[in-house]
Amino acid sequence: MASPCELRLYATSQGFADRAAEAAIAEVDRIEQKYSRYRHTSVLSAINRAAGGDAVTIDSETSALLQYADSAYQQSDGLFDISSGVLRRAWNFKSGQLPSEREVANLVAVLGWPKVELTAGKVRLSQVGMELDFGGFAKEYAVDAAARVCAEQGIAHGLVDLGGDIRVLGPHPDGSAWQIGIRDPQQPTQAKLVVPLKSGGLASSGDYERFMVIAGKRYSHILDPRSGWPVENTFRSLSVVAPLCLLAGTAATVGLLKGVIAAPAWLDELGLPHCWVQANGQTGGDLGPWQS
Amino acid sequence: MKQKNARGQGASAFMALSAAALAIPGIVSTAQAAAPIAEAELGYKASAYREADIERSKLAAGSASRYEIDTHQLRFISPLGRASDLAVDFSYETMSGASPWFIMPGTSGNGPVQVMSGASIEEERKDIQASLGHYFSSQHAAKVLLGYSTENDYQAVNMGVEGSIEIPARELTLTAGLGFSDDEIEPTDPEMPDRIDSASRSSTTAFVAVAQVLNANTVVQGSLSMVTNDGYLSDPYKKVWRADLSNTVADARPNERQQLVLNVRMRHYLPAVRAALHVDYRFFDDDWDISSHTVDLAWYQNLGDNWQLTPSLRYYSQSQAYFYGPFFYNARSDGYASSDYRLSPYGALSFRLRLERNWGEFSTNVEWESYRAAASLALDDVGVENPGLVEFDILSLGLKLHL
Numbered sequence: 001m002a003s004p005c006e007l008r009l010y011a012t013s014q015g016f017a018d019r020a021a022e023a024a025i026a027e028v029d030r031i032e033q034k035y036s037r038y039r040h041t042s043v044l045s046a047i048n049r050a051a052g053g054d055a056v057t058i059d060s061e062t063s064a065l066l067q068y069a070d071s072a073y074q075q076s077d078g079l080f081d082i083s084s085g086v087l088r089r090a091w092n093f094k095s096g097q098l099p100s101e102r103e104v105a106n107l108v109a110v111l112g113w114p115k116v117e118l119t120a121g122k123v124r125l126s127q128v129g130m131e132l133d134f135g136g137f138a139k140e141y142a143v144d145a146a147a148r149v150c151a152e153q154g155i156a157h158g159l160v161d162l163g164g165d166i167r168v169l170g171p172h173p174d175g176s177a178w179q180i181g182i183r184d185p186q187q188p189t190q191a192k193l194v195v196p197l198k199s200g201g202l203a204s205s206g207d208y209e210r211f212m213v214i215a216g217k218r219y220s221h222i223l224d225p226r227s228g229w230p231v232e233n234t235f236r237s238l239s240v241v242a243p244l245c246l247l248a249g250t251a252a253t254v255g256l257l258k259g260v261i262a263a264p265a266w267l268d269e270l271g272l273p274h275c276w277v278q279a280n281g282q283t284g285g286d287l288g289p290w291q292s
Numbered sequence: 293m294k295q296k297n298a299r300g301q302g303a304s305a306f307m308a309l310s311a312a313a314l315a316i317p318g319i320v321s322t323a324q325a326a327a328p329i330a331e332a333e334l335g336y337k338a339s340a341y342r343e344a345d346i347e348r349s350k351l352a353a354g355s356a357s358r359y360e361i362d363t364h365q366l367r368f369i370s371p372l373g374r375a376s377d378l379a380v381d382f383s384y385e386t387m388s389g390a391s392p393w394f395i396m397p398g399t400s401g402n403g404p405v406q407v408m409s410g411a412s413i414e415e416e417r418k419d420i421q422a423s424l425g426h427y428f429s430s431q432h433a434a435k436v437l438l439g440y441s442t443e444n445d446y447q448a449v450n451m452g453v454e455g456s457i458e459i460p461a462r463e464l465t466l467t468a469g470l471g472f473s474d475d476e477i478e479p480t481d482p483e484m485p486d487r488i489d490s491a492s493r494s495s496t497t498a499f500v501a502v503a504q505v506l507n508a509n510t511v512v513q514g515s516l517s518m519v520t521n522d523g524y525l526s527d528p529y530k531k532v533w534r535a536d537l538s539n540t541v542a543d544a545r546p547n548e549r550q551q552l553v554l555n556v557r558m559r560h561y562l563p564a565v566r567a568a569l570h571v572d573y574r575f576f577d578d579d580w581d582i583s584s585h586t587v588d589l590a591w592y593q594n595l596g597d598n599w600q601l602t603p604s605l606r607y608y609s610q611s612q613a614y615f616y617g618p619f620f621y622n623a624r625s626d627g628y629a630s631s632d633y634r635l636s637p638y639g640a641l642s643f644r645l646r647l648e649r650n651w652g653e654f655s656t657n658v659e660w661e662s663y664r665a666a667a668s669l670a671l672d673d674v675g676v677e678n679p680g681l682v683e684f685d686i687l688s689l690g691l692k693l694h695l
Contacts, residue, residue: 011331012331141319154329
């Protein structure tokens with residue numbers, strides 16, 4: 001995975017820690033290979049190649065992940081949609097050019113989770129040109145899976161960090177919390193705030209890594225799958241804490257799509273602690289040092 | 293995890309998402325994950341078991357002071373290579389004191405009274421048990437067990453095999469096993485009249501168990517065991533009072549005993565209070581007509597600074613064996629007879645308190661148990677209480693070293 005990854009494990013011996021780390025890395029590799037969009041041999045590529053054709057038989061892990069995507073789609077009023085990756089064909093943030101309305105509309109007509117037929121042990125993309133992308137949750141799932149592997153190896157104190165998606169396996173051995181820095185969108189090498197975490201997952205979503213400014217208007221890469229256009233008036237970054245990294249990631253993704261008005265109330269209702277950084281640098285939410 | 297304002301639509305959205313996430317195989321650790329133990333550990337435990345003196349009003353003759361057992365236990369567990377592990381348990385016990393011998397009818401108006409053996413019993417017991425587990429994959433594991441136990445008048449060997457399969461998609465673990473033990477009894481005082489010279493017995497156990505992870509914080513386990521005992525199942529040191537003979541006869545039990553044991557266990561972790569609730573129920577039934585119920589409740593409370601306090605309570609109730617009586621007016625037609633309090637109808641309550649502290653490289657614990665058996669604690673009404681029912685305390689100190 002093309003992002004800095006880190007495993008920090010406490011163990012009573014080096015060999016013991018190495019063995020746990022090795023097993024966790026193998027698990028992350030396995031998930032990456034199985035669900036990568038870029039690998040022709042991946043399970044995901046096989047599903048996408050069959051778009052418009054026959055249903056593809058899938059194993060229990062893939063089936064459960066798709067069930068999760070289905071649940072996230074239902075619970076987010078259609079904002080979390082793993083078939084929305086096709087919009088990339090129209091949006092090129094390096095080009096500095098906007099796609100045509102028609103181009104976007106044509107892609108929006110192809111995407112849509114309801115067009116995915118998910119039955120027991122099988123999945124079928126009903127239209128030619130459809131494509132699923134696990135980018136929105138496979139990494140978070142890999143974080144949880146790596147944490148589970150470490151726990152099974154007897155690690156009770158540690159942290160798994162895959163490019164900012166984090167799962168804590170328990171506090172430091174002295175019982176103190178891990179101090180997790182949330183990046184400052186203006187200065188991404190610095191922490192805007194620090195979140196203490198003893199257990200559970202933390203994930204962030206932001207619009208500052210890829211965007212373009214055309215005629216004074218900022219277009220972020222956070223695309224609303226319903227319109228095909230970038231979400232307006234959202235956070236620069238949003239971080240959520242949940243029992244699982246997967247849940248935190250989904251909530252952060254959906255929160256960013258909901259925008260500054262609707263997201264805080266939605267996250268409050270979910271009962272998930274969160275914090276955000278706005279375009280003007282202002283921070284908010286119930287996570288962070290001002291709350292401790 | 294903090295859950296503020298979790299209610300209404302938001303709470304149900306959270307539940308729906310969580311349920312879908314937890315349904316993904318392997319996203320959370322199952323309590324029964326098939327993996328060899330990760331690090332070697334050496335444990336030592338010293339226990340002092342003290343039975344309370346028998347009440348004077350229940351004692352007909354013999355010593356009022358009862359059994360004392362001091363136990364030293366050593367436990368070593370270690371990974372063996374990448375896919376196997378080993379566990380060895382050794383225990384050494386020294387026992388002394390008097391034990392119930394037979395029961396005589398009491399004087400009018402009073403219950404029957406116990407005749408105790410003299411306080412001369414001095415015994416030691418050594419027991420070693422070893423098990424070797426091998427993990428063929430993260431879903432298939434097998435284990436072999438071997439044990440040997442010896443006392444002044446007793447030797448036993450046991451062996452067993454078990455296999456387990458995990459079905460991650462269903463968060464289910466199935467285990468099945470077979471066990472066998474062979475015991476030889478050779479009383480130390482065969483010169484006593486009607487004492488046997490030697491005898492043997494064997495038992496075979498078959499069990500199936502299932503563990504189901506219900507969610508990240510709850511696991512339930514159930515098991516069913518069938519046990520067949522064959523051979524000399526009487527107690528060579530116990531006698532039975534026969535009123536028609538004005539004398540005692542030997543304890544005599546059937547040469548076969550079929551037992552069925554059903555166990556149900558629930559483990560629930562409560563993250564908000566950092567505690568775990570263990571609820572265990574055991575049902576026992578055999579063809580000697582004994583059936584029993586055991587309920588065990590334990591609360592594992594994590595305290596700050598790596599302390600853990602565990603209070604627990606156990607309730608037990610059993611019905612009597614069909615050939616049991618405190619004493620007998622005349623011989624039973626089948627020839628069986630026993631006055632052993634362990635075959636009598638009774639109930640028992642036991643309270644335990646355990647305090648453990650983890651110091652990192654090692655952990656220490658102290659545990660106290662107080663147990664009392666009485667006919668009045670039984671679920672059913674008991675006409676005559678066995679005067680030999682026991683009351684005891686156990687104090688244990690333990691040390692665990694992570695190697």
